[in-house]
Amino acid sequence: MSTAATRTKYTIREDTLDETEVYVTDTQKSGPTAVVVGGIQGNEPAGYDAARDIKTWSIDRGTLVTIPQANPIAIRRDTYFNDRGNLNRKFPPGETPTTPLARAIWGVLTSYDPDVVINLHSSRGIYREDVGPDGVGQAIYPTTVSGAARDAIRTKEYMNRYHLDDSFPDHYRFKRGNLIDGTRPLLIHKVDADLNEPGFIIETTRYGTSLKTRTRWELNIVRHLLGRHGIHRTYEN
Template sequence: MKRRAVLAAGATVAGSVVAGATVGATRGARVGATRGATTGDDPEPRPPSPAAETTVETGAVRPGTRRETPYFEVGSDDSGPTAVVVGGVHGNEVSGYRAAERIAEWEVTNGSVVVVPWANVVAVRRNEREGPDGDLNRQFSIGGEPETPLARSLWELVAAADPDVVVDLHRSRGIYGTHGRWVGQALFPTAAGGATSDADAVADRVNEAVVPASMWAHRFRRGNTLGGTSPLLIHKVSADLDTAGVLVELTEFYLDVDTQVRWTELIAERLLSRHGIERRGSAI
């Protein structure tokens, strides 16, 4: 069965995730203002323009509510692995949701990528870390139901996708291991699915390919392993799905937003490649 069919079936059962229409009209369209534009800190979500010849299906998390936010499933004509990419869990972490918007514009050669660019859309529009229900990334109770309707709906979507890997995109103020509690420039893997090896390999690759030698302090490293000890999305992926996942943290310390977005997207690309999902026209 195609992953898109699996997702649609899961959405029907869940009830809070509604499978939408295939965006067939976008086939052949070129990437518009989002691609290559200055990202800035404008908090308004920017609907992606899918790449030519890409099959995209859409749906919504929490449809018909103030917290309604779309997801995009980018797929190839071939079956294969599935990834889930989430941005905007914290609404003021611009590089995470801007990178997710760009990932929703990819053309992949096999499998599919389910992208939720603006998970906490109210917080994104306010440019605030937390939404009306508090910190979304503290609501994914381990071994049970998430604590709020938004967290439950997002989790239902992740579980219905039956992912091979989940990538959660964030931004921090400082650098992991340098600036106290800040965690930028680090990849935090699950204890499941070989994610620690993924984090090491991708950090090494991105450091070699894109981080300038003069910016040695901004080299990426693997953070601590997330095995299910806290109510974070990636902790729950590890403990409840026994699936590979990585929490990606960029820093805003001496790093402009455009660079944050570009590096975040490249990290996601290499993580998905490790699980057999290849982006056509790979950047590294």
């Protein structure tokens, strides 16, 4: 990252149990803005572990905004829900988010006018496979915005070629998931409906995988998706 670039952080929902940090890397070079959100579900640690790494990344242009631990109560409790239920059901398209934390998260997104939003998750099972528990893992779910589905396809191809070692059976191969079409009260559905920007839900599977492996997969998926949107990770100090 060049000397002109800046790293800042600030707190949302300060002095509440929801208090959590937002991290911003601004290269001071013209380019896209990306937002990465982890930890909306507190029992999906690969997402927030990956996001904690991503917040430190140097990039070549544009701005990278990261909310590593979007749902701190649920993370502390290692639960899917917080006291107000499922945070990722509090973002109704076309309406105001329905809890203070959801409104704060949405306020971060809209304040940066993002060009791409990525939400990191994991699942008990594997998408469209008859092995293990039911689930939606090993898939990248794009919004309906032009080009997003192609980005998901190219990224899953990249992951299957370079980051899925031979120890995993074929049912672990990444897929392009169904389109996120703005019809449900999830964060990326709201991105599709209200912002009309590329957005992605990333789902790895917890079935037969280690946290280290899931986190590595999510890091590589984010890096590839950002690259397809014109933001490339660099390795400057």
